[in-house]
Amino acid sequence: MTASPIVRSELLRQRSRSARLFLLPMILALAVVAGWPLIRTIYFSFTDASLTNIEAAKWVGFKNYLSWIQLKSGRTIYSGLLVDPAWWNAVWNTVRFSIISVALEAFFGMIIALVLNAEFKGRGIVRAAILIPWAIPTIVSARMWGWMLNDQFGILNDLFMRVGLIDHPIAWTASSDTAMIAVLIVDVWKTTPFMALLILAGLQMIPGDIYEAARIDGVHPVKQFFRITLPLVKPALMVAIIFRLLDAMRIFDLIYVLTPNSAQTKTMSVLARENLIEFDKFAYGSAQSTLLFLVIALMTMLAIWIGRVKLDGGER
Amino acid sequence: MPMSIVKNTAFYALVVVIVVCAVFPFYYAIITSFKTGSALFTIEYWPTSFSMANYVNVIAAGSFTRNLLNSIIVSGCVVAFSLLMAVTAAFALSRVRFRGRSLLLLTILSVSMFPQIAVLAGLFEVIRLLGLYNTLGGLVFSYMIFTLPFTVWVLTTFMRDLPVEIEEAAIVDGATPWVIITKVFLPLMWPALVTTGLLAFIAAWNEFLFALTFTSSTETRTVPVTIALLTGSSAHEVPWGIIMAASVIVTVPLVVLVLIFQRKIISGLTAGGVKG
Numbered sequence: 001m002t003a004s005p006i007v008r009s010e011l012l013r014q015r016s017r018s019a020r021l022f023l024l025p026m027i028l029a030l031a032v033v034a035g036w037p038l039i040r041t042i043y044f045s046f047t048d049a050s051l052t053n054i055e056a057a058k059w060v061g062f063k064n065y066l067s068w069i070q071l072k073s074g075r076t077i078y079s080g081l082l083v084d085p086a087w088w089n090a091v092w093n094t095v096r097f098s099i100i101s102v103a104l105e106a107f108f109g110m111i112i113a114l115v116l117n118a119e120f121k122g123r124g125i126v127r128a129a130i131l132i133p134w135a136i137p138t139i140v141s142a143r144m145w146g147w148m149l150n151d152q153f154g155i156l157n158d159l160f161m162r163v164g165l166i167d168h169p170i171a172w173t174a175s176s177d178t179a180m181i182a183v184l185i186v187d188v189w190k191t192t193p194f195m196a197l198l199i200l201a202g203l204q205m206i207p208g209d210i211y212e213a214a215r216i217d218g219v220h221p222v223k224q225f226f227r228i229t230l231p232l233v234k235p236a237l238m239v240a241i242i243f244r245l246l247d248a249m250r251i252f253d254l255i256y257v258l259t260p261n262s263a264q265t266k267t268m269s270v271l272a273r274e275n276l277i278e279f280d281k282f283a284y285g286s287a288q289s290t291l292l293f294l295v296i297a298l299m300t301m302l303a304i305w306i307g308r309v310k311l312d313g314g315e316r
Numbered sequence: 317m318p319m320s321i322v323k324n325t326a327f328y329a330l331v332v333v334i335v336v337c338a339v340f341p342f343y344y345a346i347i348t349s350f351k352t353g354s355a356l357f358t359i360e361y362w363p364t365s366f367s368m369a370n371y372v373n374v375i376a377a378g379s380f381t382r383n384l385l386n387s388i389i390v391s392g393c394v395v396a397f398s399l400l401m402a403v404t405a406a407f408a409l410s411r412v413r414f415r416g417r418s419l420l421l422l423t424i425l426s427v428s429m430f431p432q433i434a435v436l437a438g439l440f441e442v443i444r445l446l447g448l449y450n451t452l453g454g455l456v457f458s459y460m461i462f463t464l465p466f467t468v469w470v471l472t473t474f475m476r477d478l479p480v481e482i483e484e485a486a487i488v489d490g491a492t493p494w495v496i497i498t499k500v501f502l503p504l505m506w507p508a509l510v511t512t513g514l515l516a517f518i519a520a521w522n523e524f525l526f527a528l529t530f531t532s533s534t535e536t537r538t539v540p541v542t543i544a545l546l547t548g549s550s551a552h553e554v555p556w557g558i559i560m561a562a563s564v565i566v567t568v569p570l571v572v573l574v575l576i577f578q579r580k581i582i583s584g585l586t587a588g589g590v591k592g
Contacts, residue, residue, distance in 0.1 A: 011487065015412050015493060016412055018408075018412075018493040019412035019414055019493070020408075020414070022404035022405055022407055022493070023404075023405050023408045023420070025404070025405075026401045026402065026405035026468060027405075027420075029460050029464060030423075030427055030461075030464060030465070032442065033439070033442075033458060033461045033464075034427050034430060034435060036442065037435035037437070037438025037439040037442055038430070038434060038438060039438065040437065040438030040442075041434060041435060041437040054440075054441050054444075111330075111334075112334055115327075115330060115331060115334065118327075120327070120328075120331070122331065125335065126331055126335055127578065128575055128578060129334070129335040130334065130338045131578055131581070132571055132574075134574070135570045135571050135573075135574040136342060136570070136571070137521065137522040137567065138522060139540040139541075139543050140345075140540070140543060143559050144341045144342070144344070144345045147344075147345070147556050147559070147560065148341060148344060153356075153359060153556075154359075155344060155359050158359045189338075193338070194585065197582055197585055198585070198586055201582075246429050249431070250433060252432070252524070252525050253524040253525065253544075256528075268433075269432075269433040269525075273433060273525070273529070276437055276440075289433050289434045289437060290434070292431055292433060292434060293430070296429060296431050297426070300429045
């Protein structure tokens with residue numbers, strides 16, 4: 001270009017002026033819908049706010065998190081979120097659910113991705129088929145599986161008894177031993193496709209001639225997988241796992257619908273909403289939301305650091 | 317030779333298992349939705365009856381059609397608003413150099429990781445203050461928290477990869493950034509807009525927590541809430557046939573859309589993940 005430096009810098013100024021203007025609606029929207037509500041939630045967690053009278057909230061410090069009273073006998077009684085067994089039960093449920101579900105999804109997702117990465121007749125059908133669980137709304141899949149897992153008329157009990165896996169019908173969603181298994185089954189079914197597609201994208205970036213060379217050298221396919229495929233697909237796999245972990249930590253709808261009253265599956269989000277909206281312990285629920293936010297924020301920072309997400313907008 | 321036959325058979329067996337596992341629950345929901353009365357409670361693997369009674373019931377009874385319309389309105393508005401804001405924002409984030417750009421991108425990325433429950437209390441207050449409680453507007457407003465970061469992020473990656481040259485001619489001709497966006501970028505961006513719009517639509521269509529919390533009457537509910545709250549007169553009388561019919565109605569349009577746009581959707585999903 002032959003533009004003089006003055007014209008050029010005027011152009012640049014104009015560009016950055018309109019850039020600011022273009023960003024404004026988005027930033028404002030995010031501030032109102034995410035930033036401010038988050039600050040308020042954290043604030044409420046330090047108050048005695050109640051759902052019916054949010055405006056009258058008074059500052060109570062850390063009381064919702066931890067407080068104690070010294071009795072005359074010298075005994076100290078602790079109360080608050082940090083000593084609440086129901087909270088720690090929910091934390092444990094969330095962690096257990098997240099780790100097991102994401103591990104299973106990574107395993108099955110890898111198998112499906114390897115299958116889809118092979119050349120065979122009918123590959124398009126498989127790809128279309130695995131998109132179906134992904135497309136189905138979580139609430140619908142919870143309902144569908146709730147029916148299939150029904151203790152009396154559920155097809156899964158029927159199938160398992162025919163095959164001989166179980167000898168009497170199981171109340172999957174109601175029984176305390178199997179409620180978590182039921183949730184895991186549905187979640188793995190629903191989200192493995194997403195995992196598989198992310199891993200597949202990683203697999204497709206591996207150049208084919210590496211395998212060619214390995215084949216010529218007579219490397220066994222299993223060894224090929226562990227020595228070539230796995231190390232090369234690891235970055236994509238890690239990103240997928242982190243995405244899913246962050247997602248699993250905040251699970252709400254599946255559990256709310258599939259196993260509504262089970263203490264074995266109650267996660268942090270479910271418990272927090274219960275306190276916020278249903279039990280009228282608005283401030284206590286806010287404290288739980290705040291802690292969940294802190295946990296996920298820490299994990300996100302770790303994820304960004306591990307994933308070394310490309311943040312540069314490119315040369316322009 | 318026999319070895320390769322064994323291998324091939326095993327491979328195709330695996331393929332069949334994957335397809336059956338993926339499709340069976342939806343298939344079973346469909347055949348259940350056509351059953352009524354006692355047929356509902358006999359376990360069958362193949363379709364045996366074909367009655368539209370459940371569909372007639374679900375459409376006639378209650379406010380299901382109203383809720384369906386609500387879902388369409390809310391998801392449509394969410395897509396329109398987030399794409400509108402995201403296109404301009406993505407242009408600024410990908411094509412203009414300014415201070416704090418990386419920080420802004422980082423913030424947007426972390427908002428997309430927000431647990432919805434973390435803003436529930438604060439959003440509840442904001443929505444009530446704005447008079448949006450129990451309105452469709454309240455849902456459109458709150459859904460921006462997950463559609464906006466995602467659309468901005470994907471469109472930014474897309475615009476970043478477009479060559480510099482396409483803009484240069486327009487700059488030389490003295491076009492303003494707004495003209496550049498609408499005349500130069502938009503025509504090139506249709507594929508990306510369709511993909512992100514579709515993904516945002518699906519996310520809004522499936523959303524449950526906000527829809528459950530920010531509405532209180534049956535007329536303002538969206539379909540996921542309706543389906544979740546469909547119960548019979550007692551715990552032992554869950555109307556499974558009707559629930560399945562409602563589920564099929566809600567899901568079929570999504571499945572059709574996804575199958576039509578499957579290549580675009582896959583590339584959109586992985587653009588958010590692998591590249592990001």
